[in-house]
Amino acid sequence: MLTNKNSLKRRLQIVELVRKRGEVSVEELSQAFDVSSVTIRSDLTYLEQQRYLLRSFGKARYLAQKSGEDILVPASDGAARKSSETLIARIAAESVGDHEAVMLGAGEIIHKIVPFLADRANLSLLVQDIAIAHTAQRFLHCELLLTGGQLENGGTAMSGPDAEASVARRQIDVCLLQASGLDRDGNLLAADPALARVAHAAARAATRTIVLAYQPLLDERSGKVFASAADVDMLLIDDGIDPPTIDTMARHGLTLERREGGVVEFRRD
Missing domain, CATH: 1.10.10.10 (Winged helix-like DNA-binding domain superfamily/Winged helix DNA-binding domain)
Incomplete structure (x- = not known):
């Protein structure tokens, strides 16, 4: 509900x-x-x-809104989104334990996870995004590695064959990835195909995969598939998810739990 x-x-x-x-x-x-x-x-x-x-x-x-038209969104909507994303990040960080090898993918929610890992001991952190690496240097005392690869379109996230190979050959206890969309078959999507390929390599290499999303587009055309709900251990999402999507997660073996602040957690038992 x-x-x-x-x-x-x-x-x-x-x-x-x-x-x-x-x-x-x-x-x-x-x-x-x-x-x-x-x-x-x-x-x-x-x-x-x-x-x-x-x-x-x-x-x-x-009905698509024209540029300049008023929209039914309160002025605080941006702040509400930031608050929800931060809560999703905090809940995701709870799944990371001491002494683990962690892969952080790209995305704003992933970036928000870093401060919540400050009290973990002996982490080994593999980071895809240079901006996230800079934040990790400020907050964390741990082994910090970059995936390597190339930067495209002026962004800070690395991708390409080198990044994919770097992720694939490492031992990863848990990877945290961000989805921009999902489809009716339970496939998780990234808007950038190059980032999707790195995320796919990370999900295959990791013992546990956690995916985060805020208001993902429910459209198979909204991105490139990087994983299926059947392959992940947890999906954290805002409560805007609709009943058919909830049913899809259940068919893939994920159990729903409602967390504080309207966050919906799907977890594999």
Whole structure:
């Protein structure tokens, strides 16, 4: 069940859910938010009047916003996202123990994990992103290694055959990776194909794989597959995930646990 503290929050979540999926039925929304279909229809009427979506035959379709138009997102939305990402990072860090060899992939949530590892003893850290390596030097006293590889498009994350080979030949106890999307088959996606290949090599090499995501696009065209939910040990995500995706995780053997702050944890028993 999705969080439903008030009608504004529910309507924000409806817009985001419809945006991700493109089209959602009234029945699906009613089940997702645990409210009556009458309440959902009232929400959809309001959102259609405000031109955030279109209604058609018992379904809601996303209406893309034009540049400069007001959107149904409060001013604090950016701060709320940062807070949620930090919470996801903290929960992920709880799975890292002393004396472990850890691989950190690329992404803002991955970057936020570093300070939460400050009290771990004798970590060996393999880092793909130069910016994350700089942060690790500030907060951690541990063995710090870079994957190597090449930088593309002015970014700080390394990729390419050298990075993939570096990751593949190392012993990794746990790798932490960030997904930008996932599809209906439970595949985890990275927006950049080059980064996806490094993430794939890390997931194959690691004893445990943890994937983090904030509002991932639920679209098989939104990126390159780097792992399946069947291959990971944990998926941490915000509570905007929809019921069909929850069912997909369950089919891949992951058990749902709701954590504080609206974070959803799928863990392999």
